[in-house]
Amino acid sequence: MDPDPRGGRGSPGPGRVSAMAGLLPLPAQPAGTPWPTSDWTSGDLPGHVDRSRLEAHLAHGLKDFDETHAVVVVQGGRLLVERYGPEHGPDATCLSWSMAKSLTHALFGIAVGDGLLDIQAPAPVPEWRTPGDPRGAINTDQLLRMSSGLKFDEVYEPGKASDTIEMMWGSGKANVAHYAASQPLAHPPGTFFSYSSGTTNILCRILSDALGRRGADFGDFMRERLFEPLGMRTPIPKFDPAGTFIGSSFCFASARDFARFGLLYLRDGVWDGRRLLPEGWVDYARTPTFQQAGVTDGRYGAHWWLDLGGPGSFSANGHEGQFTVVAPDLDLVAVRHGRTSTEKKDAVKAWVGDLVGLFRG
Incomplete structure (x- = not known):
């Protein structure tokens, strides 16, 4: 059973949702640890972490995956690891690619919490309103879970038919939706x-x-309701000529700011005592979606991937090796940015998972 993330009477609280879905509990911000709205507080590596193995792993990551722009690890709400490639640093904006999908999940949650949207209702899409159009049965939950049934070829290889490329750089670029x-x-x-x-x-x-x-x-809405409350100062969202946020792919930001975003989800949508996302919305993101046999990219929730950083973790993943991983069992967020070739995509994904694993000792 999926949790009801709409809020209001009758919807389960986060503890009940976690129990129903078999999810790991989300840890609270440790007492005495400042929220990083203004700046990050640094911390020391836990004693069980093998420092030499960690340094060797970081050196490998910075050297062997084409370009690595940034690596950040936050644990217990404190910044423990920070490394940058050439011409990058704490304030450098990095590619998001599909990590923007998880930002879209947060923005959608804000609107759900405001009572503006019901994800179980048929999706309000003008192209599907003709009587008898079978697409009119698609609800918003199915869109958030990538289970709408719509044809769409998500291909990035030159010479192959690609709806993604045609949508963003071809005939669809004026109105991607x-x-x-x-x-x-x-x-x-x-x-x-x-x-x-x-x-x-x-x-x-x-x-x-x-x-x-x-x-x-719309950009003002993003800043007012999500970025500014978290202290995210670097995000640069992109819009098509119709004014639609290209939430599939384009919201540049620094690694530190993506870590803030990951920390919001690690803290169940609450920031410094203020609930930004409705109760149950983070658990909804990490509740598994049905996937037919043969899916090879891993388990999926609702606009978040599952298990990259070990069982119970969830992550925002992007093309060319962009990752924001949330690991509740470790109270940890790990961020990696870069430009890694398709040939190395599985290797860099494994490297990120192993980075998180080093903190388990």
Whole structure:
């Protein structure tokens, strides 16, 4: 059973949701540890962490995956590890690629908490309103879980048909959500998992419509409700000409700011005593989605991937090796940015998982 993340009477609190879904509890900010709204407080490595192994692992990561721009590890709310590649540092903005999908999940949660959206209702998509259109049965939960059934070829290889490339740089670039929403059904809604950047851009337009905000005005919403409360000062979101946030792929930010975002999810959507995401929304993100046999990229929740940093962890993953990993059992967030070739994508993903594992001793 999926938790009801809509809030209000009758929805389970976070403890009940975690118990129902078999999720690890999310740790609270340790007493006496400042929230990093203004700046990060540094900390010492735990005694059980093998420092020589960690340093060797970091050196390998900085050297052997084409370009590594940043590596940051936060544990117990304190900054323990920070390394940067050439021409990068604490304030440098880094690629997000699909880590922006998890930012979209947070923005959607804010609107759900405000009572503007119901994820179990049919998705309000203009292209699907013709009577008898089977796409009209798609609900927003299925979009968040990449289970809408829409055809969309998520391909990045030159010479191969790619809806992703056509949407963002070809015929769909003027209105990315319209391009994605115009695709036909390939499977009945809710029966087939298919990771799709088009799905996220449809969600971003749904969110814009619910808020009545587009382009720079939508950017103000992002800053007012998410970035500024966390102390995220570097994010640069990108919008298409129709004013839709390209939440599939484009929100540049520093590694420290992505660590702040990861810490928000580690703290169950609460920041310095203020609830930013509705109760149950983080647990909803990390509750597994049905996936048919043969899916090879790993388990998925709702706009977050699962298990990269070990059982119970969840992560925002992006093209070319962008990762923000949340590990509740370790009270840890790990961030890696870079530009790593497709040939090395599995190796850098494993490297990030091993980095988290070093903190288990």
